[in-house]
Amino acid sequence: MLKGEGIYKSFGGLMALKGVDFHLRRGEVLGMIGPNGSGKTTLFNIISGLYRPDSGAVYLERRRIDGLKPYQITQLGIGRTFQIVRPLAHLTVLENVAIGVLYGRDGIHQMRRAKARAEELLEFTGLAEKQDQPAGRLPLADRKRLELARALATRPSVLLLDEVFAGLNQVEMEEAIDLVTRIRVEFGVTIFMIEHVMKAIMQACHRILALHHGQKIAEGTPQEVAGHPDVIEAYLGSTYADRL
Amino acid sequence: MRSIWPGRITGGWIVSVIILCSLGILPLLSPKVYFLSLLYMVFLYVVLAESWNLIGGFAGYLSFGHVAFFGIGAYTTAFLMSTFHLPVASVLPISLLGGLVSAAVALVVGYPCLRLRGPYFAVITLCFAFVVQILVENLPFFGGVEGLWLTPTKETVAFQRALYYELMMGLMVVVLLVVRGIEHSRLGAGLIAIREDEDVAQCLGIPAPRIKLLAFVLSAFFPGVAGGFHACYLTYISPVIVFDVMISILIVLMTLLGGGGSWAGALLGAVSLSFVNEFLTTFVRAEIARILYGMLFIGVILFLPNGLWEFIRNASFKRAHAER
Amino acid sequence: MNFSLLLQSLISGLLMGGIYALLGVGFSLTWGVLRVINIAHASFGILAAYGAYWALTLLHVDPVLSLLPIVGLLFFMGMGIHKAIIQPITRAREIMVASMVLTFGLAIILENTMLVIWSPDPRVLTPSYAGRAILLGDIGIPMTHLVGFGLSLVGILLISLFLHKTHIGKAVQATWQEPEGAALVGIDLHRVSRIAFGLAISAAGAGGIAMAMMYAFDPAMHNLWLIFVFLVVIVGGVGSVFGTALAGLLIGIITGLCMAWVPYHWINAITFGILMIVLLIRPHGIFRTGV
Structure with missing residues (x-):
């Protein structure tokens, strides 16, 4: 469904991605792991059009999308969240989501209907009671929900989730994992997620891809990747290897 | 909180219509000329500030050279009127043409410049205004630094004052309606999102380059038309008058003071500051007046970052809640 | 083409350029390190020039000498201004734009205060050696230009040494690259920024005096x-x-070359034009590679 081939990207002489390939199948949840600075968010920024790759290509349903503008990619059906949550701080929670509804894929251009649709999404993500608060004043867990609601508002077929579980406590994380599962089932979206929290990864993903220094070092089922010697060495370290 | 959906203020429409009607019939009551010209200047500044609001207040792109579009409209109109000795009846169409010229320039200039963000955009628009002024000063057919005289017409002064008063007021009403419409529309929501975070806005599917350009072109069109009216109103223009940096400064200050991103904010800022400006130019020497403006800039940023309108609304909102 | 005219304009351009650099270096520092765009930067240069003008006309002190106390005063003035109006906005999300509007107000205040004190008449700094020049064949280099250039070299060198060799200078850079880390190791963010701001204003003052020795100035x-x-x-x-x-x-x-061959009233248009083109093509500077 979403495919990347030989993606290279460098910043001022520093190679962030060195020929990464990936393939996302319809309906699955693909996880991406890797130490900090291994190029995960860079890859997401390339898929969502914020960066242009130096070489390589990204395809959505056989259509080449690298080089398109971020809004075009969103309108083709790729939604995303940001690692460092970025609510439109001076707007209310409802407005944040409504803007996604207004401009997303097959956007609803009529203001009142967009509002109604946004309210449904807030209901679904459990933010309905806070819809009139300024988004900038939400606690972290709610901001993460807002990121999800806003991305959903654009009616994506593929959703890129950049560390939506990071910084959450145990209860909040359980809720968030549950929310992601419901999103996949009820909205029928395919999910590509970056995650550090191993528990979440093992629980939520069908397959995992591991990056290290801008290269793919492993790909497969969670068990396969977690047991892969290169991954253990590069990312998990001895502590995690022991625990597994 | 402001909202992208229209609020319900009971009787708001009726009050507005009453105010506008009384302003509209004012010239018939033959008031003092001074009074009419004062209100004319207020209308002019409302037009300029509301137009700037579209790009500076909504989209958050601070154009520090917006006077250029006012000047381009003024020069286009003055040039056509004086070269072809056109009658007063042609002021409206010719000024609209002036607005279109301004909009066309904005389209050409905006396309590359709007790729720059934050301070870079502010600097390049400032440069643009200076370059336009230098061009006009040095191109022979625009009369150089001496400026252009319009052909005198046979109408009485009183009639002309009343005419330009009505024209400028009409333009102001149109601009207010347009900005109000945009504020509660998909376009307005998109522009506000760009102001808040342009990358996120794009990832929400907002075609940022296109709607920024649209806002910029619109925000240049109305000042162009106003410039056309103003050239005819003054009957004489020169680069120092219609490209005065002080106008750019006042426009920015008015919108920021009242509160960018809402039609009411810019209106409030423009009206209050026009009166203050009038008061200062009458009673205080220009330097002192400008020192006070300087302090106002600092005060707004430090104490009213969201503008006067937001401040008043929040205060009344809190009081309404306290009463419950 | 007249060769000595070419050489003459090259040399005077080069000397002029040194002074632009001194005027600009503080601005670059506050923008790059503190993320404050100080629109009032050049106004402080003019203020210093008027200070030197008074010192010269009232007390008969050479600008090079009066420069030291003036620059010192500006340093403390800069620290005060930072504490009063810049520090409160350091937490703002759009600090660059906010600082621009804020210092824009400051520039208007400074300009008009100077207008009240010194009137809009253009002034020149004419020290005792003002009329003298060094002659190299056909080419004459005015003493004032050489002195101004010398000041710029010293000024830029001092700033560069400060940033790279002193404890505070390094702290200034570290603070803004890693604000939280800096706080952890006990660097007072605001104090360090104040010093940097004061220093930038001082450099503007020195640049202003150097500039005023070459060209007439007004508020x-x-x-x-x-x-x-x-x-x-x-x-x-x-x-x-x-x-x-x-x-x-x-x-x-x-x-320098423009002044020799382009009609006077087009020079500024060319300057603005170059700035616009650079902004559009290489907003991150023409010497920097990559992002």
């Missing part, structure tokens, strides 16, 4: 100076002392 002149400052800083790459120095020389040479 409104800071607008034009500021455009040159922007030009130098953007061409050189924001935050880079070396880039600013290099860009100053480059732009000095370009304006």
Whole structure:
């Protein structure tokens, strides 16, 4: 469904991605792991059009999308969240989501209907009671929900989730994992997620891809990747290897 | 909180219509000329500030050279009127043409410049205004630094004052309606999102380059038309008058003071500051007046970052809640 | 083409460029390191020039000597201004734009205060050696230009040494690269920023005095100076002392050549034009590679 081939990207002489390939199948949840600075968010920024790759290509349903503008990619059906949550701080929670509804894929251009649709999404993500608060004043867990609601508002077929579980406590994380599962089932979206929290990864993903220094070092089922010697060495370290 | 959906203020429409009607019939009551010209200047500044609001207040792109579009409209109109000795009846169409010229320039200039963000955009628009002024000063057919005289017409002064008063007021009403419409529309929501975070806005599917350009072109069109009216109103223009940096400064200050991103904010800022400006130019020497403006800039940023309108609304909102 | 005219304009452009660099370096520092765009930067240069003008006409003190106390005063003035109006906005999300509007107000205040005190009449700094020049064949280099250039070299060198060799200078840079880390190791963010701001204003003052020895100045002149400052800083790459120095020389040479061959009233249009083009093509400076 979403495919990347030989993606290279460098910043001022520093190679962030060195020929990464990936393939996302319809309906699955693909996880991406890797130490900090291994190029995960860079890859997401390339898929969502914020960066242009130096070489390589990204395809959505056989259509080449690298080089398109971020809004075009969103309108083709790729939604995303940001690692460092970025609510439109001076707007209310409802407005944040409504803007996604207004401009997303097959956007609803009529203001009142967009509002109604946004309210449904807030209901679904459990933010309905806070819809009139300024988004900038939400606690972290709610901001993460807002990121999800806003991305959903654009009616994506593929959703890129950049560390939506990071910084959450145990209860909040359980809720968030549950929310992601419901999103996949009820909205029928395919999910590509970056995650550090191993528990979440093992629980939520069908397959995992591991990056290290801008290269793919492993790909497969969670068990396969977690047991892969290169991954253990590069990312998990001895502590995690022991625990597994 | 402001909202992208229209609020319900009971009787708001009726009050507005009453105010506008009384302003509209004012010239018939033959008031003092001074009074009419004062209100004319207020209308002019409302037009300029509301137009700037579209790009500076909504989209958050601070154009520090917006006077250029006012000047381009003024020069286009003055040039056509004086070269072809056109009658007063042609002021409206010719000024609209002036607005279109301004909009066309904005389209050409905006396309590359709007790729720059934050301070870079502010600097390049400032440069643009200076370059336009230098061009006009040095191109022979625009009369150089001496400026252009319009052909005198046979109408009485009183009639002309009343005419330009009505024209400028009409333009102001149109601009207010347009900005109000945009504020509660998909376009307005998109522009506000760009102001808040342009990358996120794009990832929400907002075609940022296109709607920024649209806002910029619109925000240049109305000042162009106003410039056309103003050239005819003054009957004489020169680069120092219609490209005065002080106008750019006042426009920015008015919108920021009242509160960018809402039609009411810019209106409030423009009206209050026009009166203050009038008061200062009458009673205080220009330097002192400008020192006070300087302090106002600092005060707004430090104490009213969201503008006067937001401040008043929040205060009344809190009081309404306290009463419950 | 007249060769000595070419050489003459190259040399005077180069000397001029040194002064642009000194005027610009503080601006580059506050922008790049503190993320404050100080629109009032050049106004402080004019203020210093008036200070030197008073020292010269009332007390008969040479500008090079009066420069030291003036620059010292500006340093404390800069620290005060930072504490009063810049520090409160350091937490703002859009600090660059907010600081621009804020210091824009400051520039208007300074300009008009100077207008009240010194009137809009243009002034020149004419020290005792003002009429003298060094002659190299056909080419004459006025003493004032040489002195001004010398001041710029010393000034830029001092700033560069401060940033790279002193404890506080390193702290200034570290603070803004890693604000939280800096706080952890006990660097007072606000104090360090105040010092940097004061220093930037001092450099503007020195640049202003050097400039005033070459050209007439008046309170409104800071607008034009500021455009040159922007030009130098953007061409050189924001935050880079070396880039600013290099860009100053480059732009000095370009304006020097323009002055020789382009009609006077087009010169500013060319300057603004170059700035616009650089902004559009290389907003991160022409000496910097990559992002």
